[in-house]
Amino acid sequence: MFDVPRPLKRWSLAVTGGCLATMPGVRLLVATDWVAAVLEGAVPLLLFVGVTYAGVSYAHRKSPRFTAVVTGWTLSVVAGMVVVALWITTLAHLAAADLAFGALTPIVTSVGALAGLWLGTNNARWREREHRLRRERERIDFLNELLRHYVLNAAQVIVGRADLLAGRTDDENATIIAETGRRMARHVQQMRALVSSDGAPWPVDLGTAVREARGSLDSNARLVTQVPDPCPVLADDALDVLIEGLLLQAVDRAGGEAVTIRLGATRTDGGVTVTVDDDAAEPAVEAVDPETIDTDNGVLQFQQYLVVTLTERYGGEVAVTNDEDGARIEIWLPSPESREDAFGNP
Template sequence: MSFDSRAGAVLVGFGAVLGGILATEFIWLTVSRQLYLVNTTYLIGIVTTVPGLVGLVAGGAYLSRSSLSPAQQFKVLKWSVGAAVGFLAVNVSLMLTMPPSNPLVAVGWARWSLSIGAAAGFLIGYYEARAVQRAVKAERASIQAKEAEDRREMLDYLNSLLRHEVLNTAAVISGYADLLKNRSDEDDPAYEYLDIIDRQATELTGTTRDVRLLLQSVEEGVELGPVDLTDVLKEELGKLEDRYGYVETEANIPDGVYVRADELLKRVFSNLLDNAVEHNESGHPSVTVSVSTSPDAVEVRVADNGPGIPEAERDLLFETTTGKTDHGIGLTIVARLVDRYGGEVELTETGPDGSVFTVTLPRADSEPDGEGPQRQSVTA
């Protein structure tokens, strides 16, 4: 521990030493039976010394627990010691010009000067350090706000650029797929692949739209309402089979299950389903989706037969910083979206036989309640 970080302890010790001097004076007066030396000036000095000693000890203890940095705490100590020495020097000069009536008064005068000077210096130093701390925080906040604004502008630019390029490319892919479908026979085996290409181009267009919706929700809040979870899950399972023709899927999904969410709910399950296949090293990957309901909540289990998730990565799966695990940003998006719906997502099982992710969402009526979607602010 550096000396700077012990500034508060030094002040407490200094106050204790001055208190010890005061106690020693009383003991000496009592033992030597020289109470006649006590006069009004000496008593006034004692009365005014005690608050300074208490403030010095309490202030030192508080300083040690404060949020001030060690360097700032040391500056407070320097203020206290400097003021004590300076005030003592002034009073010594007065004692030389107006000599005390006896040595006891001289000692009391010096002790009083040190305690009052140290306490006053502590107050000055502490409030100065706090002012500096606030100024530094304000400057950092200003810099961070500027950096955030710069990043936001760059994000807006990149988003616009990406949407423009992706939408144009998706439109070209979809257009050529339609041309080829029109020139192909439906009995041609390639016709099915063209249909998949067309659907994937449409999905790519929808993804760019969802990115825009997600960015808007950050600034404007979220409108939540009843969403047909049954349709969402069946649609996402169909897309999964389009993307990975070799995957086996199994579903246990009741009809007419609604949850309180928004248009981006499908991104929760598209990411979970993609994650279940992309990191599956088995020769025959399979994914099982099951849904169970209660009066207030809906639980969705997404299970795979993959190799499981390493223990070192389990606590980092939903981290907001990408690159910490092999699972990328997909699970981060899942966690963000589920949180804004007022739900929970967790890894409930994992091992050599596969993993299970469980998503719990608030249940909703199949029809709006007449009050319109509930708007709530979110931070994504």
């Protein structure tokens, strides 16, 4: 299925407003009297300037999907009004006279009824979705509290007692229990990162997140980092979980063998590009769309889902390149400066 490129989605409304503004602009140039110039040129041109301004603002503040939906609705209503204008013009041409209010009333009311039906149906569906999302959010909050207060606390007790027992007896089973408990506690923290969000992202230092995430690597993994200091990006307190997911993907793909991971970050226009290279050739890193990632197919898929989902939460993008020597994952994250729109407003 063909998918519109993200940059085109992001700027679709601004491009639409700019293109539509050419019509009243031309009308303003060719108008022969000031009344026609104002009503047929200046006023519509100002309205289209407002649409273009909104498109530029959405491109900087909203997701590409949000902007694409607004553009679709805008073009649909524009197409409907063009049909109405053609209808009235054709009727006036056939009548060869000025149309009375009684003649226009059936046209306007029928189109208004159809438009009201369409908009009302979509609004009702939107309200139903909002209700379902609110109930789902309540269940997610309950799950978050359950994981934090019961499962995570219980895992920490198991780890503490297992470490104590292993230190006293040198029992290998106690060591295994402690390691398994730590792994379970970390997976719980990753799950909490997926279900919890405090709203809009805020500036978080990437270097600090990398230092926190590298503690999850075992002795078989060698990490080489090159991150500017400081390096703020728009994220939240789960940024270290995102970086950890990137690192653990390489570790899981290595299957217990030695692996070298190189993590670098470069500042780009409006954001920071994080690049993670590894020398684990198999299995390949494939999907970057959360809907196509099979999270039931092992921890590797879960780490991949975690990375893609958190990146999208922050308004970033993911790209994957595989070759015979390993894989490269590139993540673009917006910088705090990207929150300023094109007119310099924060």
